Amino acid sequence: MFTPGLRSELQRIALLAVLLVAAGYFNGYSLLTLIAGGSLYMLWTLHRIHRLNRWLALGGRDFPPPASGVWGEVSDHLYRLRQRNTRHRQDHLNLLARIRRITDALDEGIVILDADRALEWWNPAAAKLLSLQRGDEGAPIINLVRAPAFVAFIRAGLFTEPVELEAPSDPNLVLQFSANHFGNNEVALVVQDISRLRHLEQMRKEFVANISHELRTPLTVLTGYLETLGDSDAEVPASWRQALGQMSEQTRRLTLLTEDLVTLSQLESTALPARTEPVPLKPLLGGIVENARALGGSAHHLELDCPDALIAQGAARELHSAFANLVYNAVKHNPQGCTIRVRAGSDNGRVWVEVTDNGVGIDARHLPRLTERFYRVEGSRASASGGTGLGLAIVKHSLLRNGGHLEIRSTPGKGSTFRCAFEPVPTRC
Numbered sequence: 001m002f003t004p005g006l007r008s009e010l011q012r013i014a015l016l017a018v019l020l021v022a023a024g025y026f027n028g029y030s031l032l033t034l035i036a037g038g039s040l041y042m043l044w045t046l047h048r049i050h051r052l053n054r055w056l057a058l059g060g061r062d063f064p065p066p067a068s069g070v071w072g073e074v075s076d077h078l079y080r081l082r083q084r085n086t087r088h089r090q091d092h093l094n095l096l097a098r099i100r101r102i103t104d105a106l107d108e109g110i111v112i113l114d115a116d117r118a119l120e121w122w123n124p125a126a127a128k129l130l131s132l133q134r135g136d137e138g139a140p141i142i143n144l145v146r147a148p149a150f151v152a153f154i155r156a157g158l159f160t161e162p163v164e165l166e167a168p169s170d171p172n173l174v175l176q177f178s179a180n181h182f183g184n185n186e187v188a189l190v191v192q193d194i195s196r197l198r199h200l201e202q203m204r205k206e207f208v209a210n211i212s213h214e215l216r217t218p219l220t221v222l223t224g225y226l227e228t229l230g231d232s233d234a235e236v237p238a239s240w241r242q243a244l245g246q247m248s249e250q251t252r253r254l255t256l257l258t259e260d261l262v263t264l265s266q267l268e269s270t271a272l273p274a275r276t277e278p279v280p281l282k283p284l285l286g287g288i289v290e291n292a293r294a295l296g297g298s299a300h301h302l303e304l305d306c307p308d309a310l311i312a313q314g315a316a317r318e319l320h321s322a323f324a325n326l327v328y329n330a331v332k333h334n335p336q337g338c339t340i341r342v343r344a345g346s347d348n349g350r351v352w353v354e355v356t357d358n359g360v361g362i363d364a365r366h367l368p369r370l371t372e373r374f375y376r377v378e379g380s381r382a383s384a385s386g387g388t389g390l391g392l393a394i395v396k397h398s399l400l401r402n403g404g405h406l407e408i409r410s411t412p413g414k415g416s417t418f419r420c421a422f423e424p425v426p427t428r429c
C-alpha cells in the first residue's frame with residue numbers, strides 16, 4: 001500500500017520524533033524541542049517543494065532537483081511524464097512534417113477553408129493552380145475564384161457533385177473542384193487539373209463524330225443500290241435474293257447506328273441550349289404516339305394523357321428525340337398486345353413525362369447501366385428488334401442538356417416506367 005518513498009518519509013518522521021522526544025527528555029523542554037524539530041522538518045519540506053516548483057516553472061528541462069522520500073518520488077513521476085510528453089510531441093511534429101511533405105508532393109491542390117469559407121491553408125499545387133499568394137490567407141475563396149459556377153458551388157455547400165471550370169490564371173487549363181466538410185464546419189477543397197482528360201475526351205468525341213459523319217455517304221450509296229436491286233426483283237438471280245435481303249437488313253442497321261452516333265455526338269459537342277424555347281408537349285407527344293402506331297405499334301395499345309396547355313422549356317428537337325426513344329423502346333422491346341401509356345403533367349412547376357408499359361420488364365441489376373452506350377439486356381428482344389444500344393444514352397444526354405433527368409423503375413414480368421423529370425425554369429428578374 002505504501003510506496004517506497006512514502007515508507008522512507010514515514011520512517012524519517014518516526015526517527016525524528018524519537019530523537020526529539022529523547023532530546024526533550026534530556027534537556028527538560030520536551031514540548032519546545034518537539035515544536036522546534038517539527039518546524040525545522042516543515043521548513044526543509046517547504047524547501048524541497050520550492051526547488052521542485054522552480055524546476056517546473058522553468059519548463060522542467062534537464063533533471064529535476066535531487067530529492068529523497070515522497071518528494072523524490074513525485075519528482076521522478078513528473079520527470080517521466082515530461083519525457084513521455086516530449087516524445088509524443090516529437091512524434092506529432094514528425095507526423096505533421098510527413099503530412100506536409102506528402103501534400104507538397106501532390107499534383108492535386110488542397111485548400112482548407114474555415115467556417116466562413118476563407119482560406120486557412122493550402123499546398124503548393126493549389127497555390128500554382130489558383131495563383132494563391134502568401135497574403136491571401138484569411139481571404140474569402142469566392143473573392144479569388146469568381147466564376148459563377150464556383151461561387152454557386154461554395155454557397156450551396158452541398159458538394160455532392162464536383163464542378164469544372166477554367167483556371168483563373170490560364171483559360172487553357174480545366175480545373176475540377178470537389179469538396180468535403182470536416183471538423184468545425186471547415187471545408188477541404190481538392191483542385192485537379194483535368195485538361196488532359198478533357199482534351200482526350202474531346203478527341204474521342206471528334207473522332208466518333210467524324211467517323212459516323214463519314215459513314216453516312218457510303219451508306220446512302222449502298223442503300224440506294226440495294227433498293228434499286230430490290231425493285232428489279234425479276235432480274236436478280238434467285239441465288240442472290242437471300243444475300244441481298246441480308247445486305248439490306250445489315251445496311252439498315254448500320255444506318256440506324258450511324259444516325260444514333262451522329263445524334264449522340266451532336267448532343268455532346270454542341271453548346272448547351274438556352275432553356276428559353278417553350279415547347280407545347282401535347283402536340284409533340286401526340287406526333288410521337290402517331291409515329292409509333294405507324295411504325296408497328298398498332299399491335300400495342302398506345303395511350304396518351306397530357307394536359308392541353310402543358311409547356312416544357314428546352315430545345316424541341318432534343319426533347320422530341322428523348323421522348324420518341326422511350327416510346328419506340330416500349331414498342332420495340334415488348335410483345336404485341338401490351339399497353340403503353342404516355343403521360344405528362346407538372347408538380348409545383350416541375351414538368352414530367354412518363355412512358356409506362358406492362359411488358360417484359362427489366363431485372364434490377366441492369367437498371368444502373370441501361371443508359372451506358374451500347375448496353376443492352378442480354379437475352380432480351382433487343383437483338384431481334386435491331387436496337388443500337390444507344391437509345392437510352394441519347395435520352396439521358398438530351399434530358400441533362402434540357403434541365404431534366406431520367407428515372408427508371410421496372411419489375412420483370414410486370415413492365416417498366418421511364419420518367420423524365422425536369423427542374424423548374426428559374427424566373428428572370
Ligand code: ADP
Pocket residue numbers: 325329330331332333334357359360361362370371375376377380381382386387388389390391392393416
Ligand atoms: P436499344 O437500341 O437496344 O433499344 P437502348 O439504350 O434504347 O438500346 O435500351 C437499352 C436496353 O434497355 C435495351 O436493349 C432493352 O433491353 C432495354 N429496354 C429499354 N426500354 C425497354 C422497355 N420499355 N422494356 C423492356 N426493356 C427495355
